[in-house]
Amino acid sequence: MQGNRRQFIQGAATGAAALSCPSLLARPRTQKRAADNAKLLIVVAASGGASIVDSFLPVIASSDNAGIRSYKPEQIESVEGSAFRAVKKVNYSLGVPVGNDYEMLDFIKRHGSDLAVLPFTGSSVNHLIAAQRSMNGNGVNRGRTLMEAAAAQYGADRLLPNINMSFSGYALDGTDAALPTYAKAEQIADALLFPLALHREQVIADRTNHELLEAARVVRGELEQLQPHAKTMQNLSPLREFLTFRQNIPAIEAAQLLEALSLLDLARFNDVGKLRAEQNALLIKVREVFPKFLTDPLEAQGAMAFLLLRYGVSCSVTIGLDTLVRFEELGSGRIMSNLPLGFDWSHNSHQGAQNSMWRRLLSVMDRLITLLKNEDHLGVPENGKMWSRSLMYVATEFGRDRSRSGGSGHDLNNAAVMVSPLVKGNRVYGGVDQKTGYTFGCDLATGEPEPGRQLSEGDVHHVMLQALGVPATGGPNASGIIRPA
Template sequence: MKPAQSKIKRRQLLQWGVAAGGALGVSSLVSSRGRAAGIPPRYLLVIGAHGGASIVDSMLAVRHGESAHWETINTFPDDEVKGFDGSPLRAVDIERPTAGPFPFPLRAKQSSFVRAHREQMLVATLTGSSVNHFVGQRRSITGNEAWRGRTLQECVAKEYGDDFSIPNINMTSGGFAARGHDEALPSRCFSELIARPSTWSLGLDARKGIEAAPSSALLDEARRLRDEQIEPESPFLQAFGQAEPLRLWAEQRAKARTNLEARGLLEKLCLLQDSKDYPLSDYNVESSPEAAMLREALPLLDTDPLEAQAALAYLLFKNQVCVTATIWPTTRVLIDESSSSLVNAPVAFDYSHNYHRSMQAVMWSRILKVTDALIRLLEQTPADDSGASLWDRTLIYVATEFGRTRARVGGQDDFGSSHDLNNGVLLVSPMLKGNRVLGGVDPDTGLTYGFDPTTGAPDKGRQTSEAEIFSGILDVMRVDTSGSGLPAVTALRG
């Protein structure tokens, strides 16, 4: 039956859904959501932990003494797995003379992050549906095409992005940067891809930073002549001006003047320092007012792409440019010469194929370090005049495409692993019901099991799906999922 023909009122349907306790299996029947309910904008930061961030090498680590098969599955010496009073979360702290094949000492300490943020951390177990990198990455942000192929970021941009210049910013590639399939969404919901966060803002003004640029008055007059006289008489535009790509281009070009130039975003988002390579002062351009603070929080900002992405994500949220940003580590080796340490493994978490234990440790430490810096920056930044901080309204989702196999031989300290469907995800936010593990891990196999999607009770007889994680995140974000058909997942929210 088409909606126009139905005599059932939407309010009745919502009331029935609530009365049924979500029995219809549609999360939109649980409560009103998002902007329609007067909720201020909420922010989603996705960190793509590509290559297979293994949850049993972090918050669900298993000790040797807990497993009957510790020598043949991925478990840790008891003293390397740290626990916390009143918390089911764990952390892995390890030290080795070398980081796999790299001649740098390995000092990976997850406990400081968990100790500081455990009350706002939630681990949800998950069994995915693909061990292909691109496919698994895409499914981690679409819930395996759970809602007409929309991404989480597109859903959040649609809910909260009306008043933002570029609601959905994505600094990754591969499956994490994939656009959703729902063409019915407004074009503003789709991601704007950024390849180089450190220099991206230089393109946000038509004249500033250009040597011998015309005056603003002259540029305005040139634009007026173009819009009112030259283009309307163009044979090309007369023939093709109504084509959707050209219409969208003209619309975005007009909005750029008010949404980007007039707001002075070139300098507000400028991560560069005045230097020989980038002589900003020669072009009357200044760095962001927060540049010094960002370099203190993210000291490798000028050489580490992930720290640069994190810095820009913070500025985008602070300056109300976007409501969702997506970042990820580089795929190349990074060495911090000042500390003689390995910062980033080749192909990130996927170098676990060769050196699982050490590379998981390096990469988890990297993700948690940047996440900690972002949390602290957002905590000290007001969201508006309400007294809430940006962190109060932000959710960080550490997404990954799959887990890693658990087998090892003879208790080897470092070993190789392959892709595996079984895993879990890390979420951090004040909006979560934190300090929890949804699901659990079998210490004799190293495999995770699922949970009840509404109560959160562990259920060893089920596995949690990508669609349920997708739905649960949207529930925390208070996104209106009316008509989505998503499963009702309310166990994540506070």
């Protein structure tokens, strides 16, 4: 773990180990007021290239577009009054059925009023580079990722403001050397095991006397100062960050995050669970919403994202698909729940792969949004519901080519999916040319579509920064998309 949690530690290192619901972190009153204004960012990494024309903007087949990928009218569903359409479930199989029973249309029904699609054209079809640019807007805002920008703005009093559970280009840091250290991402490889790393002793079955361990740590610090290279290396940034974070560990332990965040049964660990009963109702609810958290990493990430935001530990959380084959039981049969290359399996079976992975992603998003809509921010009714201050962004590398011939290659043209009450929802900010299948953008100041206009990754990035209330220079006026406060 990285980072200097300076401002939190100044208020919390004295200590109080006391923590009580509804708010996990015992902050001084002034810090709590500041946190109440925070926006919450949830980034969902759609690894492999999630195509917008295979989800919310499908092209309907006609005599004018016989050479492009499209859908027959009977394959499409819509909701009256919605700007979006959904592709029905595609019965795709790789020896066993692929994908769950979730329907895209259900997502539109439940969350369409907060759904906004912003067409744009990217700048790379390389997985790593394109994923990184989807996070940093191709270098706008001093090279900060969206998550770093949100954490810098709202995370000074959070213990772990920026948590990233994704991988590859979605997990790369930005390039702004002036970024506050606390805003850097904490990379989490396993959402289930991560809470066990938040206390140095509680997970040790036969640990030594606490006072003896503390004395050993003091001696360790004294010995480190006597090392020959201690003075020559003391100004190296990685070493400074490591030592600072180590000094801040007591505040993390004092917050008792292990009890609050762990989805696992902690009964076997000594002295764990003092507050477990108090928090148990919320944990039971989260387990019920994500019942496959033990076997499905995406469900575990969704559950962990909610808990981190609900308890004020983080203000930015990134989750996402991995690219491993996964199977699960469904009814009396077996399905493949995750394809080996995520959305990029589209090279082999475009519509089936896109359909199954979109439904997988939207199913988890739907349930996470529902939790956020039902829970008070930090558990305080006066703060309003968590969803009222949230922005969910589906980040992906690129779209897919539109030609029916051959496989489904990478294509720069696509669209960003945002779900948030912070933007004017139930809108497509641009459109799709029904003859070519390619998207076009809009005038950001008015939100009006402009056929032929191509927005950039930077434009999308600035729209979200403005929605989150994060100051940034050089961006376009996006008032046509941002919902007034």
